[in-house]
Amino acid sequence: MDHYLTIAAQVQNFFKYDLIALPPEMVGKVLRIEVQISTLEPLSWLARQKSDVKTYWCDRQGNFTMAGVGTVATIDGDRPIDYPDIFGQLRQSLSLLFPHVRYYGGIGFSQSKSISPIWESFGNYRFVVPRFEILVRGLETFFACNFTLNSLPNLGHEIWETELATILDELARIDFSQQELPTELPLQIARLDRPNRVEWQRNIELALAKFNALNLDKIVLARRSTLTFTHNLQPQLLLRSLKPHNPHSYHFCFQIDPTTAFIGTSPERLYSRADRLLKTEAIAGTRQRGTSASIDRELGDNLRTSLKDIHEHELVVTNLRGVLTELCHSVTIDDESAILKLNKVQHLYTQCQGLLKSHLTDADILPKLHPTPAVGGFPRTPALKLIQELEPFERGWYAAPVGWVGYDDVEFAVAIRSGAIDRDRLFLFAGAGIVRGSQSAEEWAEIENKIRHYTDLFTDLPPQQIIDLSLA
Ligand SMILES: C=C(O[C@H]1C=CC=C(C(=O)O)[C@@H]1O)C(=O)O
Ligand SMILES: [Mg+2]
DSSP, X not given: OOHHHHHHHHHHHIIIIIGGGSOGGGTTSEEEEXXXXXXXXXXXXXXXXXXXXXXXXXXXXXXXXEEEESOSEEEEESSOOOHHHHHHHHHHTOOTTSTTOOEEEEEOSSSSOOOSHHHHHHOSEEEEEOXXXXXXXXXXXXXXXXXXXXXXXXXXXHHHHHHHHHHHHXXXXXXXXXXXXXXXXXXXXXXXXXXXXXXXXXXXXHHHHHHHHHTOSEEEEEEEEEEEXXXXXXHHHHHHHHGGGOTTOOEEEEEEETTEEEEEOOOOEEEEEXXXXXXXXXXXXXXXXXXXXXXXXXXXXXXXHOHHHHHHHHHHHHHHXXXXXXXXXXXEEOSSOEEEEOSSEXXXXXXXXXXXXXXXXXXXXXXXXXXXXXXXXXXXHHHHHHHHHHOSSOOTTTTSEEEEEOSSEEEEEEOOSEEEEETTEEEEEEEEEEETTOOHHHHHHHHHHHTHHHHTTOOSSOGGGSEEOTTO
């Protein structure tokens, strides 16, 4: 039987037999039908769909993947971020009866209103429950259909019959074909860095000169590289090309209209919470990967013993220890940092966890953790103020919390190693922790390495033929 028939039959059965048993408090909640199906590659499936809004999330272990089409519930806004309000709104449509329903999305890096057109369309926060989802849990693949009802069947038959017809109609438009998709990406024709190398050096000197007066220990400064291509980029296909090269990374893609998306391959968890168990971590301090096993080990040893990187990392750990002690009991933090090996870079890595105090919620956790000194600085307030002064672009969702919110569990990544797609342009972001002793040339090389897994994909034209607009 093909996918459409299998799923349509289950949806009809649900409406016929199960709906009637739902308690009245389920009105307005997101309801869900899940059907196990044969294996599908979620990113390719998502790329084939006609929908304007597409959502993709894959956890770091690759144990859970969600590819979503359309929306049945959206929480978004331009107003300054009010965490209790946002989490309150999210919780309203989630229920214990359908624990697999999740909102996917993110909250902008800073509280200020967006002024650049691309970030304006994302808003200050935006979470959606997709209409249809492909889910991969371990080795099993599922198709899910989400919907809401304004009344239950015993209260008004016509309404749910109309809803059933709408779902079946939308389902018929889902493309389950295995038709091949292009593997070639558009050609890159230009690149513009803001700040450019000269401006970067000046920014770092300016920042370091203010450390004493502002009592700063660390500031994370970033760069936006605008890459221009011959054709529009297809977000899911770009992510599909990146994914096999990026172990131990979250993969995400939030496409909000046919030509605008935010994608990323972040190694960093902001936090996850399952019931009371809260997990977070410090990732800061960087070396490139070596070209051979012995060079790689040497670089790792160098990172492990570098006083500059240890300091850069410890500022994050100390901050997390303080926050966790405030929010949790039974706090445990790795005694020693480990080395996290990614594709092009390696980092110092410390895992932290605790049991959330019973009166606290995500609205208390998120603003305490975000932005950690791995993407903001330390102390937070003067670091953020100086970032705003020095960075010649808007961070938008770069380095922001992105992830999902379920009924009683949550996971947010830090949206680094990320980029915004606007038609034929890709805005890539990368930052580096600046502490006393930072050398601007080394930090420039570090941010270049942090986006290398993207830039290496676009190697069709020799670098000298890609127009560098940065010095113009
Ligand atoms: C801010 C970024 O990386 C952070 C995470 C890991 C290592 C970092 C560093 O060594 O500077 C940064 O703190 C980024 O990739 O844009
Ligand atoms: Mg660094």
